[in-house]
Amino acid sequence: MDFRSSPDYLGWREINLNSCLIAISTLAFGFRIYARAFMSGKTLGLDDAVASVAYVLIVVQSSLDIYAVPFGSGAHLALLSKAQLRNFFEAHSQNLAIMQLVYFWAIGMVRFAIMAFIPRICSDIMLALYGLALANFANTAWSCIFRLVECTPVADNFKNPTTPRINCVSNDTHRHVNWAHAIVGLLIDIPLMILPVWIVYCKMLWSKKMINVVLVFGFGIFAVVTGLVRIVLMLTFDFTTDITHKMGIVAIWTDLESHVGLWCSCFPAISCIIRALSDKLGYSTTATTQQTGRDSRGYTEWSSGGRGHLHTAKDGYVMNGIGVDEDSDSQRAVVERSGGSELEDLQQGSIYKRVETNVNTEFVASA
Structure with missing residues (x-):
């Protein structure tokens, strides 16, 4: 039987999933850079530079996973011929070593981007962030170095593991190092998910905006779950049997973990695009106030109303009623301003409100 026609073949799933993941990650990253560079007053920063490196590595990781499918990744070992098995272990072994090295730094850079x-x-909380950054760097660098030196000479890492007289560590040692990297990474992901939510919950006024921010960061729960599922699979699978099929299953969750982590780092930056689209579609709400009165002689009646009207700037993006770019407010309460972050303003009691008033006057003839 052709392994590609088996009922539980995972190769097409790997190709389709990674193609979709690359497309979504490209959109998320592109919107992030556009929002920061053009809609938020050119607020590109260190996190954007780190996210750029993470994006490139993640795309390479998914591309390598797609490249491995024709060699038998995702197929049952029993369905591969001897020639196909030889081709898998010779060609895919080199690809697998490169893929693991890329994965170590891809997921590490995603965590750095969030930090x-x-x-x-x-x-x-800079002290806590420095501690997490040090742990993340140590976990990434140590795993990468071990993967390079687990065979002597280093070139043997990229050879068929069945090559005679190859000098590498045992399979058990190799698996234990991968388990350690995954577990330590999960222990880093949990506080990275909790810290932003805790900050917003404790230091922002309760509002719809606060709830939206919490929900955005709460999406990180899915990233943690994917990492946890991957660890469970690594701990429970016996890779000495049907390795080609089981590697396809683990690869799917590995790719999901990396891409979802990148999305979590991009969502806060692209919130302004989502809000601008909702404004143009008419889903935003604005507050209106009205006042009326007469002068002392009863001749003049006046009314005032305050309402936030949305304009379109010459570049085509949304502006609010007082002529300020709506996009400059893209990360209100989460982006630093020249005078400090809005969270600091709230802590110091400096809360500002802008009001636009339109006055219409009508003279009424006396009786």
């Missing part, structure tokens, strides 16, 4: 963003909303 670099958190100071935009609060600078009071």
Whole structure:
């Protein structure tokens, strides 16, 4: 039987999933850079630079996973011929070594991008961030170095593991290092998910905007779950049997973990685009106030109304009623301003409100 026609073949799923993941990640990253560079007053920062590196590595990781499918990744080992098995272990072994090295740094850079963003909303927890960054770097660098030196010479890492007289560590040692990297990464992901939510919950006024921010960061729960599922699969699978099929299953969750992490780092930056689209579609709400009165002689009646009207700037993006770019407010309460972050203003009691008043006057003839 052709392995591609087996009922539980995972190859097409790997190709289709990674193609969709690359497309979504490209959109999310592109919107992030556009929002920061053109809609938020050119607020590109360190987190954007780190996210750029993470994006490139994640695309390479998914591309390598797609490249491995024709060699038998996702197919049952029993369905591969001897020639196909030889081709898999010779060609895919080199690809697998490169894929693991890329994955270590891809997921590590995703975590660094999230860490670099958190100071935009609060600078009071820098010590905790430094600790997490050090743990993330140590976990990434140590795993990468071990993967390179687990065979002597280093070139043997990219050879068929069945090559005679190859000098590498045992399979058990190799698996234990991968388990350690995954577990430590999960222990880093949990506080990275909790910290932003905790900051917003404790230091922002309760409002719809606060709930939206919490929901955005709460999406990180899915990233943690994907990492947890991957760890469970790694701990429970016996890779000495049907390795080609089981590697396809683990690869799917590995790719999901990396891409979802990148999305979590991009969502806060692209919130202004989502809000601008909702404004143009008419889903936004604005507050209106009305006042009426007469002068002392009863001749003049006046009314005033305050309402936020949306204009379109010459570049085509949304502006609010007082002529300020709506996009400059893209990360209100989560982006630093020249005078400090809005969270700091709230802590100091400096809350500002802008009001636009339109006055219409009508003279009424006396009786």
